[in-house]
Amino acid sequence: MSGKRIExxxxxxxxxxxxxxxxxxxxxxxxxEWYSFIWLEELKAINxxxxxxxxxxxxxxxxxxxxxxxxxxxxxxxxxxxxEESLITLTRDFRSELEMKFSKTTSKSYRPxxxxxxxxxxxxxxxxxxxxxxxxxxxxxHFSPKCQHNPFDSKIEKLSEQCNSTRKEFLKxxxxxxxxxxxxxxxxxxxxxxxxxxxxxxxxxxxxxxxxTLPITLAYTMGMTQTGQTARCISGGLGGLEIAKHxxxxxxxxxxxxxxxxxxxxxxxxxxxxxxxxxxxxxxxHEAFGHTQEGDTWMKGRSIAKGLHEAKTKVGNEQASIVNHxxxxxxxxFAYGSNGSYFFDHEGQLGRPQQILDKGILSTPxxxxxxxMRLNVPRTANGKRESWRRPLMTRQTNTYFTPGDKTVEELIxxxxxxxLARWASGGMEDPKGGSxxxxxxxxxxxxxxxxxxxxxxxxxxxxxxxxxxxxxxxxRIIAKSKSTNxxxxxxxxxxxxxxxxxxxxxxxxxxxxxxxxxxxxx
Amino acid sequence: MSQSDQKTLILSQDKLLPNLRxxxxxxxxxxxxxxxxxxxxxxxxxxxxxxxxxxDKNTLEQYQNRNVLDHSYQIVVYTNHSEPKLMGSSSFxxxxxxxxxxxxxxxYQNSLLxxxxxxxxxxxxxxxxxxxxxCDPIIKDDLxxxxxxxxxxxxxxxxxxxxxxxxxxxxxTNLQTTYFETSEGFNGQKDNSDxxxxxxxxxxxxxxxxxxxxxxxxxxxxxxNLSSFIKETSDExxxxxxxxxxxxxSNLNIIIDxxxxxxxxxxxxxxxxxxREYEKSPFxxxxxxxxxxxxxxxxxxxNLTLDPTTPVMALSTPFTSEGMSPVKAxxxxxxxxTNQLIHERIAQYLSKEPNYILGNIxxxxxxxxxxxxxxxxxECIEILSFSSLLINPNTLTWSSEIKLGKMFxxxxxxxxxxxxxxxxxxKINLTNFKLSNQEVKVNEIAxxxxxxxGYVGPSHMLIQSGIKVVGE
Numbered sequence: 001m002s003g004k005r006i007e008x009x010x011x012x013x014x015x016x017x018x019x020x021x022x023x024x025x026x027x028x029x030x031x032x033e034w035y036s037f038i039w040l041e042e043l044k045a046i047n048x049x050x051x052x053x054x055x056x057x058x059x060x061x062x063x064x065x066x067x068x069x070x071x072x073x074x075x076x077x078x079x080x081x082x083x084e085e086s087l088i089t090l091t092r093d094f095r096s097e098l099e100m101k102f103s104k105t106t107s108k109s110y111r112p113x114x115x116x117x118x119x120x121x122x123x124x125x126x127x128x129x130x131x132x133x134x135x136x137x138x139x140x141x142h143f144s145p146k147c148q149h150n151p152f153d154s155k156i157e158k159l160s161e162q163c164n165s166t167r168k169e170f171l172k173x174x175x176x177x178x179x180x181x182x183x184x185x186x187x188x189x190x191x192x193x194x195x196x197x198x199x200x201x202x203x204x205x206x207x208x209x210x211x212x213t214l215p216i217t218l219a220y221t222m223g224m225t226q227t228g229q230t231a232r233c234i235s236g237g238l239g240g241l242e243i244a245k246h247x248x249x250x251x252x253x254x255x256x257x258x259x260x261x262x263x264x265x266x267x268x269x270x271x272x273x274x275x276x277x278x279x280x281x282x283x284x285x286h287e288a289f290g291h292t293q294e295g296d297t298w299m300k301g302r303s304i305a306k307g308l309h310e311a312k313t314k315v316g317n318e319q320a321s322i323v324n325h326x327x328x329x330x331x332x333x334f335a336y337g338s339n340g341s342y343f344f345d346h347e348g349q350l351g352r353p354q355q356i357l358d359k360g361i362l363s364t365p366x367x368x369x370x371x372x373m374r375l376n377v378p379r380t381a382n383g384k385r386e387s388w389r390r391p392l393m394t395r396q397t398n399t400y401f402t403p404g405d406k407t408v409e410e411l412i413x414x415x416x417x418x419x420l421a422r423w424a425s426g427g428m429e430d431p432k433g434g435s436x437x438x439x440x441x442x443x444x445x446x447x448x449x450x451x452x453x454x455x456x457x458x459x460x461x462x463x464x465x466x467x468x469x470x471x472x473x474x475x476r477i478i479a480k481s482k483s484t485n486x487x488x489x490x491x492x493x494x495x496x497x498x499x500x501x502x503x504x505x506x507x508x509x510x511x512x513x514x515x516x517x518x519x520x521x522x
Numbered sequence: 523m524s525q526s527d528q529k530t531l532i533l534s535q536d537k538l539l540p541n542l543r544x545x546x547x548x549x550x551x552x553x554x555x556x557x558x559x560x561x562x563x564x565x566x567x568x569x570x571x572x573x574x575x576x577x578d579k580n581t582l583e584q585y586q587n588r589n590v591l592d593h594s595y596q597i598v599v600y601t602n603h604s605e606p607k608l609m610g611s612s613s614f615x616x617x618x619x620x621x622x623x624x625x626x627x628x629x630y631q632n633s634l635l636x637x638x639x640x641x642x643x644x645x646x647x648x649x650x651x652x653x654x655x656x657c658d659p660i661i662k663d664d665l666x667x668x669x670x671x672x673x674x675x676x677x678x679x680x681x682x683x684x685x686x687x688x689x690x691x692x693x694x695t696n697l698q699t700t701y702f703e704t705s706e707g708f709n710g711q712k713d714n715s716d717x718x719x720x721x722x723x724x725x726x727x728x729x730x731x732x733x734x735x736x737x738x739x740x741x742x743x744x745x746x747n748l749s750s751f752i753k754e755t756s757d758e759x760x761x762x763x764x765x766x767x768x769x770x771x772s773n774l775n776i777i778i779d780x781x782x783x784x785x786x787x788x789x790x791x792x793x794x795x796x797x798r799e800y801e802k803s804p805f806x807x808x809x810x811x812x813x814x815x816x817x818x819x820x821x822x823x824x825n826l827t828l829d830p831t832t833p834v835m836a837l838s839t840p841f842t843s844e845g846m847s848p849v850k851a852x853x854x855x856x857x858x859x860t861n862q863l864i865h866e867r868i869a870q871y872l873s874k875e876p877n878y879i880l881g882n883i884x885x886x887x888x889x890x891x892x893x894x895x896x897x898x899x900x901e902c903i904e905i906l907s908f909s910s911l912l913i914n915p916n917t918l919t920w921s922s923e924i925k926l927g928k929m930f931x932x933x934x935x936x937x938x939x940x941x942x943x944x945x946x947x948x949k950i951n952l953t954n955f956k957l958s959n960q961e962v963k964v965n966e967i968a969x970x971x972x973x974x975x976g977y978v979g980p981s982h983m984l985i986q987s988g989i990k991v992v993g994e
Contacts, residue, residue: 052801054636058629059615063592076588082619156612160635188802228804228916269770269943269992300575300690302722307729370585391571391586428910430925432724432733435941437909437923459772459990460945462919463912467943500735501910501972502718522921522943522992 002335003240005130006144006151006213009200015040015064016140016211018084019204025091026066027206033102035110037205037348039065041388044152044198048159050167051191056156063388066094071105074370078388110373112207112348115139122352126329127343143212143343145329145336147240151198151215154241163192166221166246174223174255184259185226192221194244203348212343216506218494219244223258229457231258231441232423236494237508238329239336253423260455261442267456267464269522273418273446274466275411275515278491280421280440282509285322286399286497287429287436288470289315290509293324293356293363294431295371295382296394303431309362316360316474319404319514324366326381326397327351331489331510338492338508340398347383347392354380356399360474368394386503393499398492401511404480411479411515412446419443419521420451424493425463428500429470437467443521459522466519476517483512533564533701533711538618542595543703545622549630550705557630558600558609559643559705561845567592567698570669576688580680584673597626600643601633608637641870645706648878649847651840655833657713658742661697669695672717672748679752686723686759689733694718696967708845716836716967717746723759732940734759734926735907739965741834758906765940768903768924768993775902775986776944777895780962782911784977786920786948787826787883789913794853796864800871804916810859814947817857818954818987822888826854828863830881836965837882837976849878857952885979888957895956895984897933902984904928905944913948921945924991942993950988958982 008016019038027036042062049055063080064087077094079086115135120128130143170190178184195218202211218236233250236243276284289305297303308315326345329337344350347369356363365371368383371394384395412420425439441463445454458464483490492510499505533539542562550557573586595616602609612632616625661668672693680688696716703709719738724730736755740746768774778786790812792798798805806812812824830848832838842848844866853861861879869876896902909923927939957980968974 048635054638055611056632056636057613058632059596059613060617061594061615062617073584074586076586078588079591081591081593156632157635224803224916226802226804228914228918230916269772269945269990300722301687301728302689302733304731374585389567389569389590389592391573391588426910426912428923430733430909433731433925433940435909435923437943439912439921458919458921458945459992460919460921460947460950460988462914462917462921462945462947465921465923465943465945467923467941469941501737502969520943520992522945522990 003146003148004150005146006215008142008211009152009213012040012042012200012202015082016202018087019202020209022066022087022091023204023206025088026068026095031109031206033070033105033109035069035112037067037203039067039346039388040202042200045195046154046156046159047193047195048156048163049191049193050163052189056160058156061387065388066091068098069110070098070102071107072374110369112205114207118350123350124327127327127350137207138209141210143210145238147215148242149240151196151217151240154196158241159194159196163194167192170221170223170251170254173251174259177256177259183263185262187258188224188226190221190223190254194219196241201346203344205348208348210344210348214238214342215240216339217241217244219246221246221250221254223254225258225262227262229258229261231261234494237334237336237338238341243336261457264442264455264457266461267443267459267521269459271518272521273415273517274519274521275415275418275420275513277420277422277513278510279424279493280438281401281511281514282399282493282495283424283427283438284436284473285401285511286396286507286509287427287438288474289322289357289362290396290399291429292431293365294394294396295365295367295375295377297431298365299371299374304434305362305365309364312361314360315362315471316357317477318359319477319480320357320360320474321355321402322357323353323400323402324356324380324382324397325353325400325489327353328398328489328492330485332483332485332491334491338398339494339506340396340492340508342397345381345383346385349379349381349383351381351397366394366396368392384505386505390503393503395499395505396497396507398508400490400492400509401480401514403483403488403490403512405482406479408481408513411481411513412451413449414479414515415446416448418446419456420446421464421466434470435467436470436473437465439463439465464521466521468520473516473519478515478517481513531566531699533566533699534709536564538595539564542616542622545626546597546705549623549626553630556601556603558602560600561598561702561704563596564701565592565594565698567696568665569694569696570665572673572693574691576680578687580683580688582677582680582691597629599626599629599633601630602640603634604637607640609640610634610636610638612636639871641867643706644844644846644866647708647845647847651710651847652831654831654838654840656838657697657715658834660743661695661715662713665695665697668743669693672743675748676752679749683756685726686756687726687728689722689724692718692720702845704845710841710845712840716741717743719746719748719751721752721755723755725759725762732762732765739967741836741965745834745963763938765938767941768929768939768991770992770994772990774989774991775899775984776989777902777904777982777984780964780977780979780981782905782908783979783983784883784964784975785911785913787885787977788973788975789915789918790948791826791828791853791883792915793918794859794863796862796868796872796874800868806859807862808859812854812857812859812949813953814949815953821954822956823856824854824952825856825886827852827884828879828881829884832882832884832976832978835882835963835976836967836974837880842878842880846878848880850881851877851879853879882976882978885977887959887961887980889959890956892958892960892982895958895982896930898956899984899986901931903939904930918948919945920948942991944989944991946985946989951985954987956984
């Protein structure tokens with residue numbers, strides 16, 4: 001992407017300067033037995049909604065975490081009371097408490113990786129370009145993506161103007177469609193929202209002092225019929241306001257599609273040939289061997305994948321390849337990454353891509369520090385937390401199926417009688433039992449290699465669930481669409497993950513259009 | 523503010539408040555009538571979080587221990603602006619280390635960008651706030667001890683289990699105090715406690731491909747009753763046998779538990795919110811039937827009350843978000859809506875009388891035990907857990923994969939069920955159902971992907987209408 005990288009926010013410099021001092025207070029003299037780091041996060045959010053009821057909000061949330069790892073146990077103190085005096089007191093008290101608890105330790109401390117020892121081969125230009133000169137443990141290294149509009153200059157006026165104008169334009173368009181088609185009734189409302197989160201992280205341990213600013217910008221517009229059927233479009237990812245723009249196709253989705261859905265047929269439950277679009281493909285990747293390949297799930301004995309990896313069991317066909325890609329800063333024909341991208345994880349591990357499923361064979365899992373140590377497997381940049389208020393776990397970043405060699409038109413032409421599923425609607429997995437379900441808002445009918453224009457809702461009039469045992473599903477990939485991206489990275493959609501049902505974090509997921517031999521749809 | 527001050531916390535005496543109040547009034551004076559009103563909220567939240575795994579002998583090991591302290595401030599600024607008159611409102615999370623007036627001024631400017639139909643903020647309370655128990659006194663008294671005692675209880679219970687392997691556990695004990703104040707003279711404080719416990723367990727011998735993952739959410743330690751919960755979850759894990767995928771069917775009988783009933787009815791009562799009428803979303807008003815077709819003969823009926831005063835429940839509160847005193851009322855009687863939920867702002871928009879009804883769902887019990895419900899039909903599947911029960915709040919349709927269930931024929935358990943996608947439409951499902959005569963409580967604190975839920979009612983519901991399943 002053209003544009004400038006965002007500088008480290010000056011208002012955080014004072015506390016950043018304090019962080020190495022806090023680290024010293026916390027671990028000096030205990031380096032042989034303890035490993036500590038200090039984590040600061042700031043979330044600046046602006047939000048605007050244009051709808052029957054308009055709203056706007058602005059917020060700043062800032063919190064700091066003190067982490068100590070002793071004898072395999074992690075202890076944390078987290079607070080948003082950030083005056084120097086109170087932080088020093090908190091740190092001293094925390095150290096005293098741990099000294100009382102661990103007068104003796106049984107194992108040596110974890111040794112963090114220095115800048116000098118980092119393997120730079122998979123870091124990519126976006127990370128390497130920002131590690132300038134001879135970096136030492138005291139060098140303050142800052143990372144950010146390039147943005148055309150500096151997110152710190154974003155004003156709520158601009159957001160308000162943009163979502164009001166989108167709503168007005170889409171409402172006008174939907175009225176024109178209703179006037180031209182007697183079978184449609186006017187929409188109940190169109191709601192347009194823009195949200196920009198600017199997240200800044202600072203990580204300090206005995207080897208590194210680094211920060212990252214991640215602007216996550218989202219435009220979301222939804223049309224709703226008087227009977228409650230909805231269709232939506234989402235634009236955005238890791239970048240400034242310039243990426244929050246809806247296309248003409250998006251406008252048709254919100255206006256014409258929601259009107260169509262009010263009259264949609266109900267699907268007869270059964271097994272059908274299905275093509276999943278990047279949104280639904282991504283949910284399948286995330287659920288199929290995304291959650292199952294999370295290191296903490298392995299560590300707890302809750303994943304079927306550990307045994308399958310050790311036995312080298314094939315769990316899908318030659319087309320079944322899934323990537324975990326934290327440091328993804330461009331995809332398909334977009335010059336920006338998804339909202340799941342970052343430069344380093346919440347434990348200071350630099351991002352590198354990892355193939356978690358290669359032609360049906362499982363790799364070692366994605367890990368955070370704890371699971372990597374306990375499982376004795378390589379560490380990856382997947383330690384994340386919802387916010388400073390919540391615990392850190394192994395989480396997905398961007399999870400996607402690798403592309404294939406067909407065009408979307410070729411895939412559609414291969415379907416005699418089936419459906420296209422483009423818009424995801426939730427998903428869930430069972431990492432122990434190896435089943436998954438991925439929702440899609442509706443299905444588009446394909447007959448004799450062509451889209452008929454008919455749309456179908458679920459058997460009860462809601463969304464459609466696509467569900468199968470994971471192995472069965474991954475063995476039924478017939479073909480995948482190709483990518484135009486120079487690095488073969490397909491589109492990843494703006495998304496989030498709740499690790500079963502809580503701990504919400506940004507998580508991009510995507511992939512090509514995939515033709516599946518059959519999936520249970522209901 | 524330190525982590526040990528919680529017992530005596532009076533947020534109206536927060537040190538920042540006089541400055542914040544002064545700054546709000548100063549900016550209000552600066553802009554005159556256009557700055558209509560303000561509201562401020564102070565939140566003090568403490569949490570103890572323990573993540574645990576177990577070894578092969580079911581001995582607990584904590585691998586993550588966290589203490590969290592969150593003390594924060596939020597303001598809302600209301601403006602009257604433009605011609606014809608519009609009303610704006612905007613909220614802002616105050617940074618106590620930055621200039622307060624600048625932040626309030628910015629919120630005022632943001633509020634001017636919002637143009638909603640004007641309404642008058644209430645200046646008089648409808649009735650005095652009732653004293654409502656929203657917090658477990660044991661947790662309020664000493665959060666650390668409460669949390670540590672529960673860890674001991676868990677440890678003891680786990681070590682006595684036989685035939686199962688506990689894989690992981692999580693325990694969060696949370697205590698939150700909130701205070702609000704408005705320029706119109708309202709103020710109030712409440713304490714809320716909550717407990718989240720999660721347990722993943724499987725039947726021995728290993729390896730196997732079935733696991734039970736269960737959650738317990740409660741407001742009080744007594745209601746959480748972790749020992750019982752651990753025992754019940756272990757019993758459930760022990761009962762797992764070979765599973766089958768259900769057969770595809772358009773008219774399946776299912777039995778769901780209190781948690782699922784609570785989820786369905788929370789979405790249903792959402793349609794009674796008069797805000798939906800104003801927003802032109804699908805809604806139900808007084809006199810409407812909650813059913814989309816006629817009730818089937820022999821079916822039970824829904825009789826539902828909302829109660830904001832039930833002790834230690836998730837939706838119990840002494841005041842509404844508008845600062846009014848919430849009202850308990852029956853909202854559905856014999857499947858007919860008896861009251862919409864009408865709060866101040868929407869009442870003015872729709873020219874209706876506000877009634878301030880909200881609270882926990884209290885649902886009348888049925889006549890049959892769970893066993894009698896199972897015996898009353900030739901065949902049914904008891905859903906032990908849905909993979910992910912997604913309910914569309916607008917269409918009231920729902921669907922999920924079956925994570926684990928039990929299939930009964932003529933009252934006898936014939937197999938465990940796993941897989942297959944099940945779906946329904948609440949307005950059709952409630953045309954033919956029966957409720958159990960045993961009472962349960964369900965509590966869910968808002969957060970993550972879930973809205974808050976409070977439910978006191980039957981432990982099980984047999985649904986005999988409008989259930990579709992795709993499986994074998």
